Amino acid sequence: MKKTFLLLLTVCATGLTYVSCSGNDENSSNQADVSSVGASVAIDATNEMDIKTGLIVAVKSSATTKSAETTPGICATITVTQENAASYPKVFTVDYGTTGCTDNLLTRKGKLKITLSGPVITTGSKMTIERIDYSINGIKLAGTIEYTNTTTVATVPQWSRKVTAGKFTDLTGRVYLNSGTWTVKQTAGVDTPYVLDDNVYEMTEGNHTITDANGGTLTLTVQESLIRKYSCEFISKGKLKVQGGILNGVVDYGNNDCDSKFTYTNESGITYNLVM
Template sequence: MKKTAFLLLSICATALIYVSCSKDDVINQTDPTAVGASVAIDAANQMDINTGLLVANSAATAKSAANVSGICATITVSGTTYPKVFTVDYGTAGCADNQLTRKGKLKITLSGPVITTGSKLTIERIDYSINGIKLEGTIEYTNTTTVATVPQWTRKVTNGKFTDLQGRVYTNSGTHTVKQTAGVDTPYVLEDNVYEMTEGNHTVTTEKGATLTLTVQETLVKKYSCTYISKGKLKVEGGFLKGVVDYGNNDCDNKFTYTHETGVSYNLEM
């Protein structure tokens, strides 16, 4: 049985998801927007990591840190040796990167080259928003590589907070293992990179106290050149919501599916 869900606000098109259901549908006991909020939160986290990687790449290749291609913000640098602190300032009026209007600042601290084992890329959000969606919290991206041909990082989110355009608040946290499976031979070229989230989970809690936990069930594939995850599955558990988010067959698109344990499926778009 297939039903259709509609995008209310997408992080990349407008910013969050809600599911339109009848009273007989599965969603009675848990705020269904938490599923869409979780997907949007993960997309926003990855966008900010990509910004951090662009900044780190500019530092590593000795390009002007104040003029990074793909970032419309003003960038300032503190420190000539590691650790280096970059302030990415989009301003109070904001500016647009890839049709996304960002406001506020990202404070990016780089303890060492991001491709070196042990180095940490830390991203702090300061009065920061994407398309009017307020984002708070800290992302730590730590290089945990043990095999040189398979670079690996731990992505940890703490004190995450997502406030949508209606004022609904979703707190979040989680840790994932990320491995690079393509583009390893060109460490300072990001466009050919492919990453896989092999394990981990994150928890989203609504302002009503409903909690949703999403755990990697099948490796998630994220191409640097794609805005969204293109393949893999997440197990969803929280209240009456028990099912799977499926990102599809590796297409670079904005579609995914939520299937409840009863077999009812909802086609979603970011």
């Protein structure tokens, strides 16, 4: 049995057989569970967008950059603080302004503070991204992302992506707290370290937790490695196990196509086709 509804960061769960949008107390927690699945996918997407911004800044700041890539520009004003041109740490302030600016249909406001302890391709180096009065397309985001190079085999670059004190406020004002850690491996583009467009990343393990305003909690754990191409804004393949509330099941991102579609299959066997 399949049902379809549109997920635009806010969810009205009329498509579920046992959940409605009537607003009564019995159904409010169920509806929050559904919203948390959608919020989780959106949170992961915005985290990746900000990491991509950090990588662009890091690559552009490299004194050895010989990039032939065609990455989009960053419309923000970028300033850097460091002792000299070759020293670390480097602290970048990416300022989109209070009225915001738009790149690739994404309007961002506020600031990202990006701190590099060393080159992102060097084992042990850390890129820290802090959000300051920051939003994407009206969605307010807070918290810190730490992207640490944990490579042990040079041909397989690897990072740990840790989110702390995450806070996601959707377009209706609903708040979702979030935290978690992923292991990220680069599986393509290794031979061109200062070209980003050909990079492909695989999230092999990890989990994150989403907590809604009512205290309802969902934990999403990698079941099958998640595949993300740098050139795509969305996860294109892989599965997440969802546990918590009434929505125990699996999120499936599909067959490696670059699109915003995914499915959620509940433990009862019912599958929902979703679009972010």
